[in-house]
Amino acid sequence: GAVVSQHPSRVICKSGTSVKIECRSLDFQATTMFWYRQFPKKSLMLMATSNEGSKATYEQGVEKDKFLINHASLTLSTLTVTSAHPEDSSFYICSAKPGQGFAGGYTFGSGTRLTVV
Amino acid sequence: LAKTTQPISMDSYEGQEVNITCSHNNIATNDYITWYQQFPSQGPRFIIQGYKTKVTNEVASLFIPADRKSSTLSLPRVSLSDTAVYYCLVGPGGDDKIIFGKGTRLHILP
Numbered sequence: 342g343a344v345v346s347q348h349p350s351r352v353i354c355k356s357g358t359s360v361k362i363e364c365r366s367l368d369f370q371a372t373t374m375f376w377y378r379q380f381p382k383k384s385l386m387l388m389a390t391s392n393e394g395s396k397a398t399y400e401q402g403v404e405k406d407k408f409l410i411n412h413a414s415l416t417l418s419t420l421t422v423t424s425a426h427p428e429d430s431s432f433y434i435c436s437a438k439p440g441q442g443f444a445g446g447y448t449f450g451s452g453t454r455l456t457v458v
Numbered sequence: 459l460a461k462t463t464q465p466i467s468m469d470s471y472e473g474q475e476v477n478i479t480c481s482h483n484n485i486a487t488n489d490y491i492t493w494y495q496q497f498p499s500q501g502p503r504f505i506i507q508g509y510k511t512k513v514t515n516e517v518a519s520l521f522i523p524a525d526r527k528s529s530t531l532s533l534p535r536v537s538l539s540d541t542a543v544y545y546c547l548v549g550p551g552g553d554d555k556i557i558f559g560k561g562t563r564l565h566i567l568p
Binding site: 345377384385386390432434435436446447448449451452454 | 494500501502507559
């Protein structure tokens with residue numbers, strides 16, 4: 342089936358540094374990918390829509406200068422958390438919609454646990 | 459995007475059939491109903507999708523009445539490993555963004 346690979350699965354960084362999270366579609370091309378964040382015991386919150394070859398579309402309240410998204414190819418989108426602070430600690434998840442030939446809805450990565458210390 | 463309402467939590471026992479109902483009163487004509495399952499510290503996993511009547515796969519069944527204003531996810535003979543959060547989503551498909559509701563936290567007891 343369609344697979345989305347997310348890396349790293351967990352990362353600890355110091356406050357003020359930047360962290361990059363990768364999201365790859367392994368067996369399909371994805372012109373659109375989505376980035377979510379999730380706090381403990383809460384639902385997923387959509388942060389932005391990543392569009393291949395163009396700028397990302399951010400949801401209201403999400404700082405585009407803090408959460409940099411790059412979708413340089415049809416199989417890779419990256420989320421960079423810049424100047425991370427402890428309040429950015431969260432679970433980040435990406436997703437993509439496989440095209441024809443794959444049954445089902447969206448495919449999600451396994452998530453990245455970011456801890457800022 | 460149609461708003462969905464689900465029970466916040468449910469408890470059941472191993473071996474039982476579990477039915478989780480989702481209300482989506484303002485579902486649009488071109489909207490599909492999709493259910494996802496999420497375990498702690500993992501991304502959501504697709505369970506089942508339907509448009510009307512009944513859909514069944516190896517994991518679950520999805521019942522959708524004629525007015526499509528609600529849907530019921532049915533999990534047969536649950537086990538402890540079915541303890542997870544289940545999300546009902548309604549949307550037109552394609553590459554449209556999907557917005558998650560609060561989901562239903564299902565707890566299976568031995």
